[in-house]
Amino acid sequence: MKVFQGRRLGAIEDFAIEERASLPPGPGQIRVHVEATALGFVDALVMRGLYQVQPSLPFIPGGEIVGRIEAVGDDVEGFTEGQRIASWQFGGGLAEQAIVSAASSVAVPDALDAAGASALILDFLTAYYGLFDRGQYEAGQSLLVTGASGGVGSAAVQLAYASGGRVAALASGDAKIRHVAGLGAELVLDYRNPDWRADLKTRYPGGIDRVFDPVGGALFEPCFRSLAKHGRHLVVGFASGDEIPRLPANLPLLKSGELAGVDARYLGESDPARVRTILAIIFRLAERGRIRPVIDQRFALSDAPAALRALASGTRIGKIIVTP
Template identity: 65%
Template sequence: MRAFQASELGSLAKFRIEDAGAPNPGQGQILVSVEATALGFVDQLVMRGLYQVKPPVPFVPGGEIVGTIIALGEGVTGFEAGQRIACWQFGGGLAEQAVAAAEHAVAVPDGLEPQIAAAALLDYLTAYYGLYDRGGLKPGQSLLVTGASGGVGSAAVQLASASAATVIGLASTDEKREFVSALGASRVIDYRDANWRDLLKREFPSGVDMVFDPVGGSLFQLCFRSLAKHGRHLVVGFASGDGIPSLPANLPLLKSGELVGVDARYLWESDPARVRQILTIVLELARSGQIRPRIARTFDLADAAEAVEFVTVSNRLGKVVVTP
């Protein structure tokens, strides 16, 4: 079995395609023939040893996996050989075969392409959990999305638009703004414009109901200031790379507002049943065409190193997917 792996973390150059022993499913596990694995920014952080969790080595990256079941481990029920499943886990996908925990696996609806299913996993799980479980977004409310052309930002734009919210996206270039508009945003604003908050205020004089923020950085406080009374600011990540922003404590008081953390990894660890529910909803939305995860480029497993590098391209629009 071919696998893209390394015996130590710290550099992308340490990872290469190697012949690895075929894995065996243990208690509660499923063995799948991998059909597609989606990659995100966090994958290369893990490979470099820069993520807060360090996996055991040898390590195979890629945790957004879709494949067909080959074998079931002891105690697994509800699945059968030949069935296509999807799961998100901590690595293992950049290989011809992968082992997954049955408690984290969901069936892929008939008619949904494996590449699209893989691209709909982590980003859409995070966005859905943030918008609805943590944020309580309702139809007709207004939502401001930072990094709206990025993976989790674009997922939030599509999910919120599909549920009849009014979505305002922030994006930096004409290409990105066109991309976000095509996803369903009602309005897309160039946040590099010094007067972007004035443009927002013209349409939403009282402020927006919610901010979905995977960027942080210099936009963080400005977005919180753009909230309406009783608004919620969802803290999803810090993709700006400018460190962890801070917020004067008087602002939540003045807004009667909430700062709400969104940690999909904690949900995965603490409530796998809810993760399965959300992924089942997301995959059905993708099958029905109500959302359509965008794929920037698909790579063969032999080009996995190039795929990981492509994840870091700043002007990339859409998900990176690897197929064996």
């Protein structure tokens, strides 16, 4: 089978299409014929050796995998050959076949195509876990989403809107602002405008109940200052690439507010059953048209280097999908 792998971490040029023998699944494992793999910000970090966890080598990028089951290992129950499943793991997806853990796999409804299902996995899992598990977000509450045109930000906008929330969002540029408004945000502000906080306060004079923040950077403190009393700021990541921000300790006191970390990787390691439950909910919501995957570009496996370069595009809106 063909795989896109690297024998060392570094630049995209350190990875190449190679031939590898097909492997049988071990106990608790499933071998799938890969139909689609979604790529995200984490994939680029892992390939460059900049992620907090270093993979074993040789390494195949792509952990958001959808495929048809070819074979199941011992002790695997509830899955059958030919069934379409989704799985989230630490790489392995940029290949014609992948070995995945049954414990991290969930059935994909027939109504969803493979590319669309793969585009839902990590971003919507992170957004759902952040909003409802860590954030205790409820219908009618106000929410401010930073980086709202990005993958996890746009997922948070859609999930909050689908649950009956009032969504404000920060983005930049007319195209991204229009896109976010189309996902259900009732107010979309350009964060490059120095008066964005004043405009936010006009719409929400009592403050924002929750902040969903995958960006960090210079937006971090102004967003926390925009919280209502007893508000909660969800720290999802630091996509800005700036220095990790700090918060004056008196602000949580003045707001009676909270900071809550959102680490989907920890959830996957500590509670895979919860991951499966959340993914099943997400797929049902998509099947019913309550949420939708956002795909920017699709690439063949042979064009994997171009797909990974596309991750860095400042105009990208949605996921990058690779199909064998």
